[in-house]
Amino acid sequence: xxxxxxxxxxxxxxxxxxxxxxxxxxxxxxxxxxxxxxxxxxxxxxxxxxxxxxxxxxxxxxxxxxxxxxxxxxxxxxxxxxxxxxxxxxxxxxxxxxxxxxxxxxxxxxxxxxxxxxxxxxxxxxxxxxxxxxxxxxxxxxxxxxxxxxxxxxxxxxxxxxxxxxxxxxxxxxxxxxxxxxxxxxxxxxxxxxxxxxxxxxxxxxxxxxxxxxxxxxxxxxxxxxxxxxxxxxxxxxxxxxxxxxxxxxxxxxxxxxxxxxxxxxxxxxxxxxxxxxxxxxxxxxxxxxxxxxxxxxxxxxxxx
Numbered sequence: 001x002x003x004x005x006x007x008x009x010x011x012x013x014x015x016x017x018x019x020x021x022x023x024x025x026x027x028x029x030x031x032x033x034x035x036x037x038x039x040x041x042x043x044x045x046x047x048x049x050x051x052x053x054x055x056x057x058x059x060x061x062x063x064x065x066x067x068x069x070x071x072x073x074x075x076x077x078x079x080x081x082x083x084x085x086x087x088x089x090x091x092x093x094x095x096x097x098x099x100x101x102x103x104x105x106x107x108x109x110x111x112x113x114x115x116x117x118x119x120x121x122x123x124x125x126x127x128x129x130x131x132x133x134x135x136x137x138x139x140x141x142x143x144x145x146x147x148x149x150x151x152x153x154x155x156x157x158x159x160x161x162x163x164x165x166x167x168x169x170x171x172x173x174x175x176x177x178x179x180x181x182x183x184x185x186x187x188x189x190x191x192x193x194x195x196x197x198x199x200x201x202x203x204x205x206x207x208x209x210x211x212x213x214x215x216x217x218x219x220x221x222x223x224x225x226x227x228x229x230x231x232x233x234x235x236x237x238x239x240x241x242x243x244x245x246x247x248x249x250x251x252x253x254x255x256x257x258x259x260x261x262x263x264x265x266x267x268x269x270x271x272x273x274x275x276x277x278x279x280x281x282x283x284x285x286x287x288x289x290x291x292x293x294x295x296x297x298x299x300x301x302x303x304x305x
Contacts, residue, residue, distance in 0.1 A: 072105035095135035197268025
């Protein structure tokens with residue numbers, strides 16, 4: 001083709017050659033010839049075209065203290081919408097610092113009604129529930145024991161069986177909870193990101209990144225202890241109606257820049273979260289956003305998402 005693109009690749013227009021897939025514009029350096037900047041937010045940096053994803057919101061708060069209430073409002077507003085339209089709210093939870101932040105903020109919501117919530121876990125460590133490494137155990141003590149969620153609406157793993165069987169058992173639990181979905185479609189997944197760019201228990205350069213058949217997979221060699229875990233795969237993560245990352249603290253700044261603005265080499269696992277028919281939100285604080293050069297939304301105290 002005269003404009004330098006390979007035959008068969010769709011282009012938006014001659015001045016801004018990009019491909020539209022799943023609601024996201026992707027650029028292919030070396031395949032599509034760099035063109036002058038168009039109205040999409042693009043920048044060419046060291047031979048890599050960085051494209052701001054359509055449908056992705058990156059929202060920055062001054063501190064995690066301002067982020068917490070906005071996260072709580074996101075959860076409760078999505079819960080209300082889901083219950084009104086589908087009769088229930090399906091929520092996937094992650095561990096780490098999210099446990100304390102979410103529990104603290106949701107428990108301050110007046111009249112919080114969780115009777116129609118169904119809660120699963122984006123990943124889980126295969127350890128007893130009384131272990132400090134158990135995500136379920138932490139939510140049980142900080143949150144579940146203080147709300148009116150039915151016990152059978154909390155989809156917990158069976159830690160007493162080997163990790164492979166545990167993953168298969170959890171897959172069956174998800175399929176039972178989502179009988180009408182080929183792949184479970186959660187209303188909201190709350191995700192974290194490690195300083196190595198991992199999310200759920202999907203780690204950089206790990207074979208599980210390419211898992212295309214299972215909805216829940218076992219991992220027995222986690223780079224981060226404990227080694228045995230079960231995790232949702234990208235098929236479930238990217239089927240969600242809304243994926244919301246929560247990332248705070250200056251230690252996340254370097255990897256967050258590469259996740260959101262691109263990097264040389266394969267993308268980090270967190271950058272591979274791209275809901276096919278849903279929203280993608282990044283809720284971060286100023287320390288985590290310190291290295292970003294892209295345009296972001298900045299919200300203050302009392303802001304709602």
